[in-house]
Amino acid sequence: MQNLRRIFKAVESYSRTVETKFGMTGPQLWALWELGRNSPLSLKDLAASMHLSPSTVVGVIDRLIAKDLVTREPDQADRRRVCLSLSTKGKELLDQAPNPAQDQLIKGLKSLNPGQLKTLSLSLESLVKTMAADKLEAPFFFAEE
Amino acid sequence: MQNLRRIFKAVESYSRTVETKFGMTGPQLWALWELGRNSPLSLKDLAASMHLSPSTVVGVIDRLIAKDLVTREPDQADRRRVCLSLSTKGKELLDQAPNPAQDQLIKGLKSLNPGQLKTLSLSLESLVKTMAADKLEAPFFFAEE
DNA sequence: GCTTTTTAATTTGCATACCTAATAATTTGG
DNA sequence: CCAAATTATTAGGTATGCAAATTAAAAAGC
Numbered sequence: 001m002q003n004l005r006r007i008f009k010a011v012e013s014y015s016r017t018v019e020t021k022f023g024m025t026g027p028q029l030w031a032l033w034e035l036g037r038n039s040p041l042s043l044k045d046l047a048a049s050m051h052l053s054p055s056t057v058v059g060v061i062d063r064l065i066a067k068d069l070v071t072r073e074p075d076q077a078d079r080r081r082v083c084l085s086l087s088t089k090g091k092e093l094l095d096q097a098p099n100p101a102q103d104q105l106i107k108g109l110k111s112l113n114p115g116q117l118k119t120l121s122l123s124l125e126s127l128v129k130t131m132a133a134d135k136l137e138a139p140f141f142f143a144e145e
Numbered sequence: 146m147q148n149l150r151r152i153f154k155a156v157e158s159y160s161r162t163v164e165t166k167f168g169m170t171g172p173q174l175w176a177l178w179e180l181g182r183n184s185p186l187s188l189k190d191l192a193a194s195m196h197l198s199p200s201t202v203v204g205v206i207d208r209l210i211a212k213d214l215v216t217r218e219p220d221q222a223d224r225r226r227v228c229l230s231l232s233t234k235g236k237e238l239l240d241q242a243p244n245p246a247q248d249q250l251i252k253g254l255k256s257l258n259p260g261q262l263k264t265l266s267l268s269l270e271s272l273v274k275t276m277a278a279d280k281l282e283a284p285f286f287f288a289e290e
Numbered sequence: 291g292c293t294t295t296t297t298a299a300t301t302t303g304c305a306t307a308c309c310t311a312a313t314a315a316t317t318t319g320g
Numbered sequence: 321c322c323a324a325a326t327t328a329t330t331a332g333g334t335a336t337g338c339a340a341a342t343t344a345a346a347a348a349g350c
Contacts, residue, residue: 025305025306025307026307027306027307027308028306042327042328043327043328043329044326044327044328052307052308052309053308053309053310054327054328054329055308055309055310055311055328055329055330055331056307056308056309058328058329058330059306059307059308060306060307063305063306078316078317078326078327079315079316079317079327080315080316080317080326080327080328081316081326081327081328082327082328170334170335170336171336172335172336172337173335187298187299188298188299188300189297189298189299197336197337197338198337198338198339199298199299199300200299200300200301200302200337200338200339200340201336201337201338203299203300203301204335204336204337205335205336208334208335223297223298223345223346224344224345224346225297225298225299225344225345225346226297226298226299226345227298227299
């Protein structure tokens with residue numbers, strides 16, 4: 001329990017690290033990641049990938065555009081839509097700002113030997129099963145695996 | 146990684162469960178828990194235990210008092226301070242609203258046999274060590290173990 | 291004792307993240 | 321061609337969260 005707690009805390013602290021280090025909030029970097037993975041995106045699709053309402057995401061995107069990290073252009077094919085993409089500046093920032101929490105986790109997992117990894121996997125699987133969390137989707141900080 | 150992800154997601158969804166089920170936000174229940182553990186508390190001490198600034202916690206407490214879940218009385222010994230405590234209604238709610246995410250985790254851990262539990266513990270310990278998360282404190286949803 | 295400093299709580303002002311509902315523009319189905 | 325669905329946005333609301341200013345009370349210094 002104590003170790004799980006620590007892992008959670010490490011991930012939780014990720015958000016603050018981002019805010020102080022990269023001058024943007026968690027949701028803003030989250031949106032940036034989604035655009036980095038899959039671009040261009042319509043606002044609706046971006047909102048869906050973030051599990052947020054479109055009206056919420058409009059504000060996030062507005063602030064990213066104000067920072068010159070994202071571009072918003074009308075979609076030629078369907079003029080109801082917009083095309084959201086990373087700007088050059090946004091791509092650069094995304095390169096410099098990996099996913100600290102996830103990187104640390106991956107680093108930690110790599111330090112385990114195959115036997116440990118196996119038992120960890122099995123134990124977690126059993127844990128997850130009992131927690132009935134199977135259906136739930138991945139949160140943003142694991143989005144890229 | 147997938148299983149860790151699911152556990153995170155389950156805990157993340159806890160907040161929404163609380164909001165819809167108990168009509169209050171995460172920080173509000175968090176404050177309620179702290180008062181349930183250790184009462185009465187001064188505003189400053191409550192803020193410290195939640196790792197938030199006092200000015201933030203004033204608002205949270207205001208809303209809890211408006212819901213008649215918390216009482217705020219001046220401290221007799223030091224009249225600069227206030228004594229924050231659970232109201233009768235607050236105690237009742239806290240009894241009905243355990244910590245779903247944590248309870249699920251505990252339930253999951255109990256389902257493991259001793260050998261699994263041991264290897265899980267060892268694996269997580271190794272993981273934590275590499276993540277250098279040792280120093281970090283427990284987040285609220287693990288505060289009661 | 292009296293003044294200065296410190297401490298506690300609050301208020302104010304600001305930015306952000308959320309949501310629902312309403313609106314405008316556009317596409318699609320019939 | 322027109323009604324219905326879809327897309328983005330705006331409007332209006334609540335809640336977090338902070339720093340800075342304010343008020344009141346206690347503690348410290350002299």
